[in-house]
Amino acid sequence: MAQAPKKVAVGVPLIEAKKVSKVFKSAGGSNDLVVLESVDLQLRSGEFVALLGRSGSGKSTLLRILAGLMAPTMGEVICANQKVEGPNPDVAVVFQNFALLPWLTVLDNVMVGLRARGVPYDLAARQAVEAIDMVGLDGFESAYPKELSGGMKQRVGFARAFVMRPKALFMDEPFSALDVLTAENLRSEISDLWEAGRFVAESVLMVTHNIEEAVFLADRIVVLGNSPGRVRGVIPVDLARPRNRKSDAFRRLTDGIYKIMTNPSIGVDEALATKGSNTSLLPLPHVRAGGIGGFLEIIFDHGGGGQLSQFSQMLRLSIDDVMPLVDAVQLLGFADAKDGQINLTEKGKAFALADILQGKEIFRGQILERVPLINIMLDTLRSKNSRSINAEFFIDILDERFSSEEAERQFMTAVDWARFAELLEYDASTRFLYDPSLGGAL
Ligand SMILES: Nc1ncnc2c1ncn2[C@@H]1O[C@H](COP(=O)(O)OP(=O)(O)OP(=O)(O)O)[C@@H](O)[C@H]1O
């Protein structure tokens, strides 16, 4: 994608929501749904804002209200010192599901908005062709949407928004209907354009439920809470661009936000303040608690340490197969591995010597100190009156970071360790987690 350079005065309020609430009325009036409650939000010139929230938190509703496509029940939206009372011509929207008109060609889809504004056909067509070039779809002007891949359809979605030359570009989960690689390509192109200062719009408001995406792209992240949607906090993203997902600062920030998203009751500042070194959500190695215990005992029985190759031979496993065990015992602080050697720590020796009950207690202590994912699960459980929660709650969140299959495996590994430590109970038939201290939940 390529755009003409553009100079922008940074920091001038462009669009502002003031105490916006939205209630969807039910037929009888008894089941009115309060979706947004007193939301204040400012989009300033020159900034990229991400609106982050879980499914159903009212993100799309807020985006529509800010774009003037829907009226708030209470409060108002201000743009250029005026109350917004209909579709805002300074805003163009890119939708998750592209929202192309199937009976129109790419060119006609891109022209629709200009024609509705009364731009003469020839001029509209010229500008549309330019916009189609910008998004890399040169040559596809006369194709129909059904002939295009998902990624190409979304490129048309971007062209249709770009051609309007909006002051603010709104995007509602623009990459989430695309496969991972296509989404990543498009995301990088958008971020390159933004970083080069060649973006068509002065400001961007992007709705997403993907934490990494928000941290990768945004200058500020507005976190929306659920039921009803209200702003839980605003997080500035002060990371240098281009952003490096692998940097410690990037990880720390995503971990902090992850904690916020998994703890409905925790304060945003509090979560980010406790982002200390041992909260990093490293993937758990897929080994069972019983396997960890067995491995520690073998090392203990052979002098408390030695060559990894020696232990893998003893177990008749390849080094690769032993590595998850090595990762797990290190993560839990039971052993140190370096240069092909592994040695038990004092904790590791104590665990190997302990009887079952003492062993569980040592394991529990190490988990509480060193495994953030399980701590998040426990905090969330304890914040619920019922002291129980559905597995899908965590898997949904793990999905943002891992593939679906890996999210499920991470969850099951965490459950296995936490169960061994008697920190929680899990009913596989209902897929509910329980706090065992409640007693008799199962
Ligand atoms: N027109 C409508 N009439 C009644 N209820 C609605 C309407 N639009 C949305 N809702 C409800 O309002 C709530 C918030 O919806 P919204 O689409 O804004 O959430 P969202 O945060 O965008 O969710 P998602 O991440 O799933 O897109 C949901 O419970 C939804 O069912």
Ligand SMILES: [Mg+2]
């Ligand atoms: Mg939505």
